[in-house]
Amino acid sequence: MSELVAALPMYDWPEVHDEVDAQWVRLRDAFRQRGINAPETIVRRNGDLPPVPGGIHDTNGKLIAPDPATLPPDELDYHKLWLHPALLFAQTCWGPMELGLSKHVQVVGQPSYDAYEGGQGELYSSALVMRTGEGPEARSPADGKAFLPLDLIRGKRFTFNSLDSMSGTIGLTRDLEAQGESLDIFASRSQSGGHRGSIVAVAEGKADIAAIDCESWALAQRFEPAARKVAIVGWTARRKGLPFITARTTPEKTVLAMREALAGLAEQPRIQRVG
Incomplete structure (x- = not known):
């Protein structure tokens, strides 16, 4: 069982939970084919996040977020999700990234918005x-x-x-x-x-x-x-649309493998390789 965390929260309206789950299955299977221990399902609640006793710290040891186990279990705090040290894959917004999140995560790729009026590629x-x-x-x-x-x-x-x-x-x-x-x-x-x-x-x-x-x-x-x-x-x-991210501590080998997986899915809607 994977101890890593994945989420696709930004367009996860209740009416499309099944569609978002199916999107994750495609991503999960592509990741696993490249040796990544991707979790079976995505998280939708604070209660689904692994506990981090003592809270979440940055690479310098500074406390940057509380233990998810102390948060309301049936809600989902996006910022705590993005900062979680076990984060393998999630979506965020360039607003939070510009406001400091980018120091704690790595960008894996960008989705495609070709399917929507107002969108073009990434x-x-x-x-x-x-x-x-x-x-x-x-x-x-x-x-x-x-x-x-x-x-x-x-x-x-x-x-x-x-x-x-x-x-x-x-x-x-x-x-x-x-x-x-x-x-x-x-x-x-x-x-x-x-x-x-x-x-x-x-x-x-x-x-x-x-x-x-x-x-x-x-x-x-x-x-x-x-x-x-x-x-x-x-x-x-x-x-630029919402980036896919992973924890700052995710190994470079894993990040490269995820980018290769995204590139392999690039012909499907919503996925583009980074850069």
Whole structure:
């Protein structure tokens, strides 16, 4: 039995648990064929993470996270997952990576977003959504540049999933700054806790606009009824999508083997080799 940890949490909506499990099976089997002791299943709860008595420490011995056994067992703390010393494979976001996570993990590869409007290879963008009828609908620009309807969004109430989200906050902030604006263009800002929550907040009139990454938007169109009440009015610029990561302490041989496995799966949707 493997003591290593794997997770694919970023697009793991309840309605697609079976699809995400199947994605892991493909990855797991490809890893095992290259001699990696990949775990049978992915984790979805703090309670599924192996305990780390004394807490999680960085390579210099500094405490950086508590023992997962002390966390609410039925929740999943992404940051503690990403920092876990037994992490073999998981997804994260470039927001947390830029804010310090990159010091504690290694990038293994990038997913492909070719299947989604707003995506191209390893690049993705976010759809700016408002309630249907409140602005002209917009298709993703072919050149991948930002399309921000400044006059339309000025003075609106903005909701976002989290402050460290590249797709929900940071990317839009950078695109606004490139046009001489900032998040101050909005009348107010509120945190929803997730892209799905942002869509619901806009649909219910609790907020006016949100930035939703293109894969989450595709999931919402499949499974979230509130998505039928909102429409795309703009797009952020394309940027690197969510990277696959492993612990900083994962041996180089294992990292290279995982990259080879990803390269072997590159003809299947969602997977691209790093670099």
